[in-house]
Amino acid sequence: MMNSLAKRLLLATLAMLAPSLVWAQSSSGELVSDMSSHHVAISARYVGGSIILFGAMSIPGQIIVKVRSPDQSLALQKKGRTGPFWLAQEKYTVSAIPGLYYLLSSAPIDSLLPKAMREAQGLDLGDALKGIKVMPTPREASARRTVFEQVLRLLKARHNYNVDPKAVEIIGQRLYVTTIRLPSQLPLGKYAVTIYLVKDGKVLATQNTEIDVNEVGLEQWLFNAANQSSWYFGLVFTASMMLLGLFLGVVLGRKKT
């Protein structure tokens, strides 16, 4: 769970803030939230990270947090038996699908909101697959469903998709805190974070914020170079490998004699 020091600091801050957050007595709820960071810098050393999201609500209720990354393209491959061998048999390119999709809440979402409301607010894993494009498109509906199911299963297994009804902790009915744990493989771009204040099967308030995920430094430069000016990159990199080889030969050769 969360680092206890961070939690204590956070609670102290919120406790000080709470008296100033005196909301007018009204049925419409309000949310005040912030995050420990709005940026994730992906460097060669990045192997996953976590961001603490916390805030206060005007009326006691439950919290749902949705995190959605920009879309990306994935390749789903299926192996099958050919004679004695297990070989790649089917390959689908799945595009327009968010690379990361989290639904974190303080209670199971189906117990908080009716189905129609969940669908309207996009609070369902099915929402992530709404715009999905599969190439080549399987002819049969059952085969299409299998592709969807497998993509979803594998993304969950990698922790890129996550539905956790215990992730949000509610403290003293007015404060909430959750940790957004990010896996090592992340799509880049601006992640939309939406916080919902929910009570009696209704969404009382929402708040939107963002996490900016960027590659930084040398690796970003290399990634861009290798993909956007691939010929130039190939030429320069190969030439530098040759020079490095010559250099190593000279250095190590000299040491030997």
Add this chain to the structure above:
Amino acid sequence: MSAMNIFDIFLPIAHMDINILLIIAFGGVVGFLSGLVGVGGGFLITPLLIFVGVPPLVAVATGSAQIVGTSASGSYAHWRLGNVDMRMAFMLLVGSWSGGAVGVHVAQILEAGGHFGTIVTFLYVGLLGVVGASMLLESLSALRGTKKAKTTPASKNNDDGWMNKLPLQMDFPVSGLRLSLLVPVVIGFGVGILTSLMGVGGGFIMVPVMIYLLRMPTKVVVGTSLFQLLFTTAEVSILQAGVNHAVDPFLALVLVLGSALGTQWGTKLGAKLPGEQLRLILALVVVAVAVKMLFGILIRPEDVYSLALAR
């Protein structure tokens, strides 16, 4: 981050985390073996990378970039000593550059259909199986003291073979040979295909071909083969980066550094250890890798589905 992760780096092109020590060790072990026995070892790097989860196309492409780094200084040294038959090397390169270009595009087509990994596995099982088995037999018979291998090249001495009947005969003064330029071009073409589909330099094929088929003088064999290998892998590395975006710079860099160190160590130790036992060790390693690759496609995968970033 936990202490276990401090050696993990993110590979920008392979799009995965990998322990940097593991890659240095791969480079080191393969460099060590090549220093010990005097073979290139590119044919071990690619399978090892595939075993730890590097996508096959990235493993193959990065393998050829890595060979550029490891063969540069040796080529330069042989060139300065005049051990390179330039005309022969040029003819081989005409072939291998065409073969490389064809191979890289074939790789692109195979990858798009999802079959590149399968083809690479079969090529490696076949190649390593044959190379490993013949090395194993050779070193075992050598250890028993039966020197059959030495008599074979002499008995094949048929100077008026089919090669002299081919058109476009050409003089190769450095090697003291006259043969059709089609021969090196065709051989080069095959080597270029191998480099682009397997990420190997092909020295283990080139050297015997030069000695037994072309009958080049031993003095220029290693230099000429290294020289053509350097420029073949360089061309393939540029094409793999340009066409397939598959050369991972971090991976290649770490492999070259690891193998440079390993080679130093291997060469020193190799001078002290008995050669035949060393060849046996290498043969066993090669056979083991072939068997492991074969098992990889014989055993039902834990998960028949897999998901990767679309290229």
